[in-house]
Amino acid sequence: MSAPATYGDLMPRAAMGITGGVMWVQNFPAERKEFANRAIDDFRDALRALAEHTRVLLDQRRLAGITASGAPDPRERAAVALGRLLYEAVGTVPPWLKATARPSASPWAGAARCVRAASDLVATHADVTGAPRTPDLDAVLGDPVARQAALAEVGDLAATLLSGADHLALRAMQAGVAWGEIRRLVPDLGETRAYARDLAGPGSLPASRNLDDLTVAHTPIRTEEPAAEFADRMLRLRQHAWEHTRSAHPSVDDLKTYATLGIAIHAHALAFHGLPPAARADEPLPRQLASLVDRGRAWQQVSRALFAWRSAQPGDPVAAEDLTRISALLRTFAPLTGDQPELAPGDRQHLGQVIAGAAAVTADIGRWNQETATRMGQAHQIYVPACTLTGAQVTNDHSLTQAKLADRLGLAPTELVEAAAGLYGLTAPKKGSALLGAGGLTLRAEPLRTGAVAAAPSRDPIQRST
C-alpha cells in the first residue's frame, strides 16, 4: 500500500494537467470533430472541478458575510465571484451523467480528477454538517495562511485554464464544430479570467506546508513497512486523542494509555540519540535533547498521577493495540538496552525524523488530554480510592469523608484534577508544536510546489471575434 496522497501531491498534478492541455490546444489541431468535442467537455469539466473546489475551500458559513461586507478580503471576494461566474458558465452535471460518462485520458480530464480528489480529501475532514471530524480541519483550513494559499492556487489554475479558451474555440472551429455550439459551450470568459487573476494575486503564490501535508482523514494502517506503520498508528492515536476531547464518556484508561505512550516515545527518542531513559535534564545536553528529557519526565509524572484514577468507561482497545504495536516497533528502531541497530545514514535520518515527528505528536496529545482530564473532572467522571486521599483533601467534603472511612471510591477532588492538568502542561512545548497537519510525520524540507504553473504559456491567447 502506497502512502496516501496529500493535498500537496494532487494540486501540482492538476497544474501540470491544465498546463499540458493548454499547450496542446495552442500547438496542435484537433484532427477530428469528436476530438474537439471531447476537448470542450474536458475543458468545461476542469472548470467545474475548480468551481466545486472553490466552494469546498470557502467556509460556507462565512459566504454571506463575505458578500455583504463593505471591505471583504480581496482574495475571498474574488473567490466568491469566480465560483459564481464559473457555475454560470459551466453549471453542474447530474450524478447519473457523471456515472455514465466515458472516462477521458486527456490532461484536462486528469487535472479535473486531481482537483476533485483534493476536494474529496478536504471533505473527509468534515462531517455532513461541516463540523470537523479531525483536528486538521480547523488547524489547517481554519488557518488564514493555508486558506489564502489554497485559494490563490485555485485562481492560478483557473487563470491558466481560461487562457486556453480561445485556442480551444479555434481548434474546435477548425475541426468542424458549429460556431454557435462553440459559443454556447465556450462562452466569453474574460471577466471570469480577471477574477481568477485577482484570486491568484500579484507576485509569487503564497504557500502553506501544513496544507500541502494534509492527507485524507482516517488513513488505513500500512503494516508492510515498519516506519510507515509506526507513523500511521501514531496519527491514529492522535486522532483518537482529539476525538476523546469531544466524547461524552471518556475513559481514564485511555489517558493512561497516552501517558505510557508519551513515556515510551521520549525514552526511545533519547535512546536513539544514545542517552539512557534515566538521563537528567540538568546534565549538559543540547537544547533539543534536554527538552526531550523534560517532556519525558513530565509524562512519567502524569502517568504516576493517573494510576489511582478510575472511571466508568473502559479504554479503547484500538488505542491499547496501537500502543502495544508502537512499543514493539520502537524496541526494534531504538532499543532501550543493548546496542542500537546499524543503519545506513539515510535510514537513520529518516528514522530520526519519524521519531521526532512522534514526539511532536505527543505534544498535541498532551494538550488534548489536559482538556479531556479537566472536562472529566468538571463532569464528575473521575473516581479515586478515597483511602488514598489525605485528610485535608476530604475534610470539606462529607461524601468523600464517608468514602475514605468505608474504603470506597469517591469523586476525585478538584485540586487533584488541577494538579494533573498542570502536569499535562509540562508535556507540551510552550509554543505551538511543529505539527499541525496530519502529515507531520512526513516532514518536508520544502513545500511541494512545481514549476508547472509558472511555466504556463506567456503569450496572450488569440482574440476571438464576438
Place this chain on the structure above:
Amino acid sequence: MTMTWTAPVAVLTAEATGWHGVWTLAYAAGQAAVNLSAAPGADDDLGLTFAALDVSYALTELESAWTDAAVAVPAVDLGPGSLADRDAAVAIIDGLLAAAELLAIELASGPDVPAPVVLRAGRVLALLGSARAKATGGVW
C-alpha cells in the same frame, strides 16, 4: 526501603478473598510498580510502566462487574521503592500479581460460575499475566 513491603504484602495475600480481593491485590501490585518505576534507573526497559498499565486495564475489567458503586475496595500503597532493592521489589510485585491470578482462577473454577464471569476472569488473567511478563523482564 522496599523490604518494608514484605509484611503488608503477606497480610494482603493471606486476607484477600473474592473478586474484591483480586482487585486489591492487583491494585497494590500496580501501585508498587508505579512507585518503583519512579526510582531513577529502576525502569530502564519501561517494563514496570507497561505492567502498571496492564494492571489498570485489569482493574477496569474487574470494576465492570460491580453492580454497587459503593463497594469497599481497600487500595493499598506500599510506599516508595528504591533501585537498591529493585530485584526484591519486582519479586514482590510478581508475587502480588500471581496471588491475584490464583485467586481469580479459584473464583472462576467453581461449578456454578456463570459464563460471563468465566470470560471476564479469562480477560483479567490475560492482563495480569501480561503485566507479570513485563514487570519481570519476560518476553512481551
